[in-house]
Amino acid sequence: METTVADLKRGQKGIIKEFTQDLLPIKLLEMGCLPGNEVELVQVAPLKDPIYINVNGSHIAIRREMALHIALDIIEDNAVV
């Protein structure tokens, strides 16, 4: 299983690797959610959905189903327990 944005813990950071679904909404890309950019998980709502991230300086909330399609490499492991 590939690591995705949905696997991040609060405070963890990663670098976006690729999109596992070909056609993610263009809006997400416009917000700066592009391969090579850094993502940080800011907060998760109850039931683990939606997910609040900071990607490339843009603070956005996305639903879990979309987060599952953004693969990444975790770079900084300072998750808040």
Add this chain to the structure above:
Amino acid sequence: MSKQINVALIGNPNTGKTSVFNQLTGLNQKVGNYPGITVEKKEGICKLPRGVKAHILDLPGTYSLNTTSLDESVAVELLLNKNDKDHPDVAIVVSDVENLKRNLLLFTQIKDLKIPTILVINMADRMVRKGISIDIELLEQKLNSKIALVSTRKETGIDRLRNLIADYKNLPKSQNVDISVIAPDYFERLKEAFPKEDVYKLWLVITQDVNFMPLEKTLIKDTSSFTTKSKSELKRLQQKETILRYQFINGILKETYKIDANAAKGFRATLDKVLTHKVFGYLIFFLILLTIFQAIYGWSEYPMDLIDGFFASATEWVKDTLPPGVFTNLIAEGILAGIGGIVIFIPQIAFLFLFIALLEETGYMSRVVFLMDRIMRPFGLSGKSVVPLISGTACAIPAVMATRTIENWKERLITILVTPFTTCSARLPVYLIIIALVIPEGSFLGLSYKALTLMSLYLMGFGAAILSAVILNKILKIKSRSFFVVEMPNYKLPLIKNVAYTVLEKTKSFVFGAGKIILAISIVLWFLGSNGFSDEFKNAETIVAQRIKEKGFSANSEVYFENQQETLGNNLNKEAAVTQLKDLEERALSQEIASYKLEHSYMGYMGKAIEPIVRPLGYDWKIGIAVLTSFAAREVFVGTLATIYSVGNDEEETIKNRMAAEINPRTKRPLFNLASGISLLLFYAFAMQCMSTLAVVKRETNSWKWPAGQLVFMSLFAYIVALIAYQILK
């Protein structure tokens, strides 16, 4: 004559675009709709140096020119269509200093349309605190554009912006990005097929409907030299375009934009931790809701009482001053009552929008959406439906207007359609009087039966709203974007000016939009209630006077006398007692005449005509009339019954006693018993008894189809539920 130039303001949401608009135009602005659609159109006039005037159009917020919603396609249509009367001579792209990178994406796209473009970098006052420094001169050079560094909070940089607009003829019109590198062959063929057009414009036209159905589109057809690509291929190219633009932007910002990472965080992170917390987040939201609710329900009571009192005395004044006649009655009971019925809602609307504007301006609203989205989703609603649904408990009118924050049209429509089910404050007078009449004393677990009944009515309202949302979600086939990407803007202190403009503008749009319809309907209701064709109606005065002479006052009036004497007590002064009695008799006479007239008016005949329909619910024709007239507004129910039972004023105790004494001639039992009372309560809980709400829904959906559907569905549902309840309980 001075020349007027067209200016379009465009930018990402949350960049303070509206603040810039307010700074440029001041109060010279008006808000309307684009013809035929529900997108808000904001325009204003700005005076520029050297006697030039600018017509400023505030386009809906958008992240790019790749349209995904109706709002955005309005912006794109305007920028592409040179023949549009609002087609801009200058485009101003408003960006926010903290999100400059993302904002520049839109900027480069507009720049590539070869429209003279000015970049506004707003919120300059935050630069020091955030450790941001920008080499403006170098950035201007790299983007080949003029930049105005603005702070709408500190009101700096606006003069430079005005000068730049006035000087628009000297703005460079070069493109930033050569888009054809993402697919050289394709764009080469495109250029060959349409040699006269600019490739980037062609590209925008082609891709307009990839994510969304455009309003109207000049179709580019396949020709022998040029074949269009499939949707997914186009989407992939759009992604490539976005990456290309970001490469360009990153390259430029590396040289011109510095941010000290240590200064950046702090405040926002701390606030987010609390406000989106699994427990505290909901608790705080709940407290905020309580405050809003209290404001709409409690605080607005005082201004509403004042307005009510004012219109009551205005009506009196008109009746006393003008010569009696149809015209005076029309003014007093038709027009004044109608205007009063509109103005009375202003405090509630103003309060709700004051809070909504504050929540939006501070950036808190996005956090509510984040907290509530998952909970609302199973019902076809979104996190943004929460505020309208809750404010519906005060009044459905501002609540329906508040749905404008929901971008997804389907979710917005569902929210509009189900909101009137929530128990608004106008239902309360009806509930209170009927509960007092029919629900027995006693308590369960320390809660009185009456309180429990009231609570279940509120719960049923919410239940009906949620249930119909689920159904609507299943049956409505509306294509709208299904994805969810919500920006979480940084927290800001609200600008008082912006909040004030919002409150003013929403109130105005209610008074002049829905107000017209409300006024018209209340004049019709007045006409029906105060006119009749029969002889009984025309000779009401003599008939009633004759009847009183022969048979004495009616039983209704006797009850009235008794009550009055009780309240007045024993008066020792004989003379005073005589005049008092005379006064009472006079009033009783006019009350009996009013009651007799209403019975024989068109409205009275309508009430009798619908009696067969309402009889299975346990009502008689009098309640039928009250149900009909309360279509104007639910609380009118009590007033109408007061007129019919000729109790004169709407003192609650008096009406209650009268209602309790009313006997159903067919069953020989009290007319208001448990069965008919519950049936009435349920009817009022579910029926669409509010023309003002219908008028607002018509305004917000731009069609009579939805309010008509609402009226039919809700009334039918109310009828069936009330019918079942009465037949079981009777």
